[in-house]
Amino acid sequence: MARRLFELAGQDQARRFSPYCWRARMALAHKGLEAETVIWRFTEGEAIAFSGQNKVPVLVDGDRVVADSWVIARYLEDHYPDRPSLFPGGVAAGRFVASWADEVLNPMLVRLIVSDIPPLLDEPARRYFIANREVRFGQPLAEVTANREARLPELRQALGPARAVLAERPFLGGEAPDYRDYAVFGSFQWARVVSPLALLAPDDPVAAWRERMLDLHGGLARATPALAG
Amino acid sequence: MARRLFELAGQDQARRFSPYCWRARMALAHKGLEAETVIWRFTEGEAIAFSGQNKVPVLVDGDRVVADSWVIARYLEDHYPDRPSLFPGGVAAGRFVASWADEVLNPMLVRLIVSDIPPLLDEPARRYFIANREVRFGQPLAEVTANREARLPELRQALGPARAVLAERPFLGGEAPDYRDYAVFGSFQWARVVSPLALLAPDDPVAAWRERMLDLHGGLARATPALAG
CATH class of the missing domain: 3.40.30.10 (Glutaredoxin)
Structure with missing residues (x-):
């Protein structure tokens, strides 16, 4: 099957x-x-x-x-234990970083990009998404993302733990990518696909890492249509 | 030597x-x-x-x-490569968690406990500490920690990535403690030694982990005089 x-x-x-x-x-x-x-x-x-x-x-x-x-x-x-491990340093490391992405990174990101999503949806999905998210945020989505450029420094600062690793190593997993990288990259790919907002300064080690992630596995993620570079 | x-x-x-x-x-x-x-x-x-x-x-x-x-x-x-490794899952995992403690946990903790520190210091150190920290925070230390119980939920929420691991495993390192545990435990030990404030709910997996950490290495950390339990 x-x-x-x-x-x-x-x-x-x-x-x-x-x-x-x-x-x-x-x-x-x-x-x-x-x-x-x-x-x-x-x-x-x-x-x-x-x-x-x-x-x-x-x-x-x-x-x-x-x-x-x-x-x-x-x-x-x-x-698939005979395939390359997603957790070569242990599951705990993946769990910590994925939870950090869930609980720190994604809540900040959604408030920067959520208003970019409805125009990309078909009409029924758009109606659902706007209604659902406006209840979640308690305000119109355009207000959620208002003045978002002013909040980029907060996002960039929150990336400190990832940056500390990536200033020294090519991947969050160290010398090679593992689930830690995929957990955090998912957030950046989400933003890249839906929003033109430039989240990272060009000289940020996190930006260089994102490029490496876009290249992985035959450029799998780079092949997806995106609004950000 | x-x-x-x-x-x-x-x-x-x-x-x-x-x-x-x-x-x-x-x-x-x-x-x-x-x-x-x-x-x-x-x-x-x-x-x-x-x-x-x-x-x-x-x-x-x-x-x-x-x-x-x-x-x-x-x-x-x-x-000391022949001794038990501090980074059995790779240095990157330790770096990420230590940076998270530095950049997320400690800045929240200091605002909960900083006013408890001066009474524990000798007079010259106390004068230095108060002057230095009041400049850093821009207000008297008693104001920094005012209404601190109301900010405990924020701290507990910020512990989410640690809790996600500790809900499933005994240590941030997984089955055994490693530098990730020591990096985060240092913050809790700091608070425990200087402040009576109960940071964690008793049923929090992070609290059970803290007890395990206090027991490690012959109860090394538990032997230190503390103001919190």
């Missing part, structure tokens, strides 16, 4: 922008595993109801169904 | 409260290395002038002088 990954897309199905789907896609590539993309949009909950929950990514691997990017990463590591 | 570690103390020389000195002390213990404590106080810059800088910890190991907790950790790892 084929391997399939349900991935969030915009109206243009090439525009894949979920940070968590990117984690899963990059983790698959790291393992050298092919997976057919099944395009999924915000309004298509029933299409993944078989997974017992309502979010992507969902990986279908033969007769196994795995939801949640972290669970997918652990699944891939456990079920 | 004996091994010596210059460590910050209060008026009571048993009251060692520098988070960075604790990183170094725990790293030495992890390596199974003895080091005589040389008590150092804020006003004793000349006593460590030989190190070419003015902060503790300073490690003197035979004819080598090593300052800065991170440089000390790297030094111990490189010069």
Whole structure:
């Protein structure tokens, strides 16, 4: 049975922008595993109801169904132990960095880019997204991202722990990329696909790392249409 | 030549409260290395002038002088490779977590406990500390920590990445402690020694981990006089 990954897309199905789907896609590539993309949009909950929950990514691997990017990463590591490890330094390191991306990086990023997302969605998804996110933020999305350039220094400062590693090593994993890199890169790829906002100063070691990440696995992430360079 | 570690103390020389000195002390213990404590106080810059800088910890190991907790950790790892590794999952993991403690955890902690420190210092150190920190914060130290209980939820939330690991594993290093644990524990030990403030909810996995850390290496950290439990 084929391997399939349900991935969030915009109206243009090439525009894949979920940070968590990117984690899963990059983790698959790291393992050298092919997976057919099944395009999924915000309004298509029933299409993944078989997974017992309502979010992507969902990986279908033969007769196994795995939801949640972290669970997918652990699944891939456990079920493909002969492939390159996603956690060569131990699972704890991946967990710490992925949680940091979830809890520090992504909440800051969403407030910088969320208003760029609706124009990329088809009409039903756009209505859902705007209504859902306006409730979450308690204000119109244009207000959430108002004056966002003034908040870039805060984002750049928050990247300190990643920068401390990347000032000395090519990857968050050290000499080679691992799940730590994919967890954080997913956030940058999300922003890159949906927003023209230049998040990083050109001389930031994090920016050089992002370029290396875009080159990985045959330029997999770079091939996706993006609004930022 | 004996091994010596210059460590910050209060008026009571048993009251060692520098988070960075604790990183170094725990790293030495992890390596199974003895080091005589040389008590150092804020006003004793000349006593460590030989190190070419003015902060503790300073490690003197035979004819080598090593300052800065991170440089000390790297030094111990490189010069005692046959001892248990401080970075079994790679240096990058230690760097990320230590930087997170430096840049996220410690700036929040200091604003919760800084006013508890002056009463523990001798008179010259107290004068130095109050003047120096009031300039840094731009307000009296009692105002920095005013209403601190109301800011505990923010601290507890910021611990999310550590909690994500510790909900599944006994240590930030995974199954065993490593430099990641010492880097973060230093912050908690600092707070424990100087402040009665209860930082963590009793059922927090981070609190259970802190107890494990206090037990490590023969209860090294627990033996220090503390104001919190």
